[in-house]
Amino acid sequence: MSIFILLIVAVIVIFIVTDIRMSVISRPAFKFFKKVLPPLSQTEREAMEAGDIWWDGELFTGNPDWQKLHSYAKPALSEKEQAFLDNQVHTLCNMLDDYKIVHQDKDMPKEVWQYLKDEGFFALIIPESYGGRDFSAIANSTIVSTIATKSLTAAVTVMVPNSLGPGELLMHYGTDEQKERWLPSLAKGKDVPCFALTGPEAGSDAGSIPDTGVVCEGEFNGETVLGLRLNWSKRYITLAPVASVLGLAFKMYDPDGLLGDQTDIGITCALIPTDHPGVQIGERHYPMAMAFMNGTTYGEDVFIPLDWIIGGPEFAGRGWRMLVECLSAGRGISLPALASATGHLSARMTGAYAYVRKQFGLSIGKFEGVQESLARIGAHTYALEAMRLMTAGAIDMKLSPSVVTAIAKYHMTEMSRTVVNDAFDIHAGKAIQLGHNNYLAHGYMGVPISITVEGANILTRNLMIFGQGATRCHPYVLKEMEAAANEDHEAGLKQFDELLAKHILFAGTNATMALFHGLTGAHFNSSPVSGMTAGYYKQLGRMSRALAICTDVSMLILGGELKRKEMISARLGDVLSHLYIASSVLKRFEDQGRQQSDLPFVQYAIENSLYEIGQAIYGFCDNFPNKVIGFTLKRLVFPLGNSYKKPNDDAAQQICTHMQQPGVMRNRLTHLCFIDDNAGTGVMEQAFQAMYRCEGLFAKLSKAQHKGQLPAKVSIVELIEKAKFSKLISEDEAETMLAANELRLLAINVDNFAPGELEGTNVKASKSKKSKAA
Template identity: 65%
Template sequence: MSSQPSLRRRYISDPAFKFFKKVLPPLSITEREAMEAGSVWWDGELFAGNPDWSTLLHYPKPRLSSDEQDFLDNQLETLLGMLDDFDIVQERKDLPPEVWEFMKREKFFSLIIPKEFGGLAFSAYANSTIVSRIATRSLSAAVTVMVPNSLGPGELLTHYGTEDQKNYWLPRLANGDDVPCFALTGPEAGSDAGSIPDMGVVCMGEFEGKEVLGISLTWNKRYITLAPVATVLGLAFKLQDPDGLLGEESPLGITCALIPADHKGVEIGERHNPLGLSFMNGPTRGQDVFIPMDWVIGGQDYVGKGWRMLVECLSAGRGISLPALGTAVGHLTARTTGAYAYVRKQFGMHIGKFEGVAEAMGRIGGYTYMLEAARTLTTTSLDMKEKPGIVTAIAKYHMTELARTILNDSMDIHAGRAIQLGPMNYIGHHYFGMPVAITVEGANILTRNLMIFGQGATRCHPYVLQEMEAAANPDSAKGAEEFDGLLMKHIGFATKNVMMAVTNAFTRSRFNGSPVSGETADYYRQLSRMSRALAVTADVSMLSLGGELKRREMLSARLGDVLSHLYLASAVLKRFEDEGRQQADLPFVHYSLQHCLHQCANAFDGAFNNFPRKGVGRTLRTLLFPIGMHYDAPSDVVANQIADLLMTPGAHRERLTHLCYVGTKESDPIAIMERAFDAMQGIKPLEKKLAVAAKKGQLPAKGILAERLEKALELNVLTKDEVEQIKQADALRSKAIQVDNFDPSWFADTTKSAVSRSKKGKAA
């Protein structure tokens, strides 16, 4: 018996060990820290090929606490009523002073700060809900709120600060005495935050009249939100200790410090112009600025640990803030576009009845349901105290891209109503703002091509990371022994996945399990099949390409798309169950899941057609999809059903768009559209009477409405009260479809400003 393991080692494990060490890329320090900082959650189930759907369905349902609900019902509603986005963006180019004061006083900047320091300590779900709802009203205000509650001094201090730092700074941040920003991005380091060139040198210097150990800092940062108004600056930089004053080797690596904005040498206050939006964003610089060592976040013990700190905090912020903005766009466009498509008429028809418009409305409704589902599932992971870097990368990339798509659809449907900026326009500023969300916290191209599968293949695979660690073990004998056990498990894992994938291919997944019955049951089976196919393809890709896989970004992106759409589909199924299997929502569910399966199939098709190793892609296709990929895009029938639902009042519409702020003021633009929508719905039976009379030849089918109504009254087709009701509805309709006009003097007053005052010579 003892000879079997030795023979296995000799002929299988040891040769595989040598091959593994040769082909697999070494993990850099930053990559290792990024992976160790995060955790594997539902993404691990999807990547392994056999997702346990009961695990997904037993994750907690997202709920607000009584304190959180009270804040939404009171402070948040008050804030929303104070916001006028046209005034903020086009007139003031800033939030009004009373809004700044209200946000500070009511702790909008301290949603994540612990209660013992005066903060609100809200859940990730509440944080996301607050940002989403504000974003339906004003992106500028939403960004202002979200930044202090994601990556920034508040979160870094909470997790890593010394007791003295927490006791001094957190109460000041909680009550609004201080406004924070965090400076990470610079001209030479955007998505590649690990390459920041900003430098600190450990040295002795003078502080408050005494010579103390500290750091001489030089930095040049840009795109820093809240920097122009910040009173305290969080700063990431690389630290060196050439004289060995800390007793460590130089360089020490990325370090984070907290610096008062009025400290000598800190340059702050200038503004960028992020596509015309009016949240505070600007550069900060400093040259040979001396700070004491105890300004390092976490103190001297955390010198050089900044990258780990940033990765942990970035993954959380990436899963809350930017997905919240994407979701807000869905709620906003679904509600307003559905209303507009019913209110607006062309050729005597509601424009939503045209199939070309209905096709776009199908995307808006289906994607909106999926966006909300992904938002709630992602925040659930964070509230479970997970740090799922891959999940949050999926959420950030796909939710901002979905938002861009439905914004384009909404712009197309609103047409001229959407391209004239003014107080009546409720989506124009969002159209400008979405590229900002797509760009920040890792540009979307990088997120898709390098992060989701690039890190997921190693982090989410049940054995690869452990095998890499065994291969990297300096004790080669011990490493080979560890590798032997892992390899046997890996072979068993891969063999089972291949066998099940082939079985699924020929049975069309009929024998896969489903935790539910009904119309959604088959989706679980098909998603399990896609998960198996991904596990097999990932293993083959890593085996055949090794370290080259890192450079094959297009292949990595396509396999990442499979993982991403498996996650988005999971979120849809989870939401449908959490909300009590609402039958009225099934068109949205079908659209979302058909879309996800279709995207998985397209991604596999592209990966197999373009696989870098000759014959491998064809073999994978034959093995995994021998009778073809029969996953069609959402049907026209479902798109038309969604279009009708968006144009019909009811509980389904409220569920789909519950985060959209409507407003109660006479001038609130969405409220104007809603009043017209309700009024037009109210006269639907009367319009049918007119249509029947026109069909009988009693009335003209088209023409001036007042004349048709007068004739209808004469012929007793309508009563006097019914005629009046139609006139009132038509007046509201007419108001809702109008666009804004300006006196020429407005343009003269508002175009004098920025160009002459810009400081182009100082731009980095």
């Protein structure tokens, strides 16, 4: 006992007495930290320093402040934003025939282009003082989502000028002269912008762009001025084929020292009219299932004055920082908007289809195999909308949370892929036949585009989420790195010593509490609420502890090698991501008044995230290079084993019930889905509503079949006629049921084309016809 007390006293003395701590712990640790410190390139450093820490920082603390989560403002549209959605967006959606746009014209009609320009669709984020709409991030997101449920081509066309591009860059960094020159014409649609970043040899690694701008003197407007000689070759540039102003990213060099001593100035962004001499708008690309304008641009020895640099000459070399900070619009608004739209459309239409489509005399939504996929669609849609609202809400707080937007981009696009795959499985043959009435096919084919842009998802998951998150969001690591990099050794050591003491206490607390919560099932953890969701807060807090201790150990053991162990770091990124997903779901549940009907969706979404967290931690521990450390961490986090399971069948079946009946819950789940009365969505919705109104009558006939009063194996039409003849239903009821069945047949059938119509040899062929057969 006395030896144990002496050990405790020794540890206390070491940590309390600064000189002893400095000698025994801090100096060796400082030396080790400098050795294992991961080398950062200039672009990595700028990316690390760019953006803001937000809720992701709380999740790394091991003890998230849930009251802070609840205190974030509930995202809401202003009156003018709601009016725009109800009027201009509604009008636009009614103007769009996506099948014709994609498969026949390969472009939107001229009147649609003009409407977009006239009504300010390209100026959603431009301030009113320059003639723009000055809408919030949540409005921008909601508008794009709604349009995307009708036409991805139109949605992408609208979202690009309102995300990463000249408009956003000008507002953040442009000079007053540049803003006055460009923003009013962009707001009115007189100028159409594009931004050229990606090239044949530089995709996700934008820091490797080969495009150059060399400082030199040249002729401009009849005068000799200092400027840049540009050479570039870009591809995948959205709106390039129709752009009148080109934002360009390039590497800037000053070999003759005309601006100073620095030769390699760095990545720079400039704004160039596309009719400027030497600018070439090249060939057009054709993204699958979409007809939005996308193409190439080239330039050879193009001279521009220095004041065309966005922000002016003083912003030379600051382009990468500018781009990283502004990428949050694409990652945090536009792509999540498309993903959420996929959920809204798939959930509403698949729930309806599962109800009206019958097999063996039953709606296919009654079969448990279908319910498994349908429930996943519903729960993912709830989570997608929760993430859309929370992430856009952060941007409306004037934040640029780079880690959070990377999480949203990766997981929302992947979840939308799962959703649309499940929707395809349930729709089966109806989903694979293209035509005016196929509301799923373009979304299915468009998902890989969202997954590819703004950094391919493989890169986003394996390098960005945890790579940035572990360093940026950790309470101490980035500060310790800065201390280790301090050229004043003693000052850096003193700063490091203070941080290290706090870091050790932080790690020790998290390790102790992780084990305690593992042994007690987090029963004694805190929760800001009571009721069914209380336990979820406790478990998420427990997993926050697990993330913190696993992060500390992996960074300590692996050091700079960690960023090359992508499979290891990606699993910790998955833990962080699912903590964020679950937080978003709980936030939405609270913001919407803790609706009882939401509980199955919340239960499914959170339990799915906890299951994924458990799998990720097990995978991390099992594959950790040091097997002893990996085993120890597993036993620390899960001393009694991993008890997280996939969502149960009861929750899944409750979700399916809500998705297959009209009502407030179904409307709240899918409120962004635009219903076109003259297209496939309208037909399906009409059939669903009509069949549901007849549910009691069809149940009555089914009961009569079981009793032997009506034959079992007859068509629905014959069954109705026999029921009418037997006086089981009235003539009016029979007519109502027959009309509903006609709508049902219309909804479940697919488009047919006259001979020669698809080949273009029958110019008189009618628009796609619908088969009379069921």
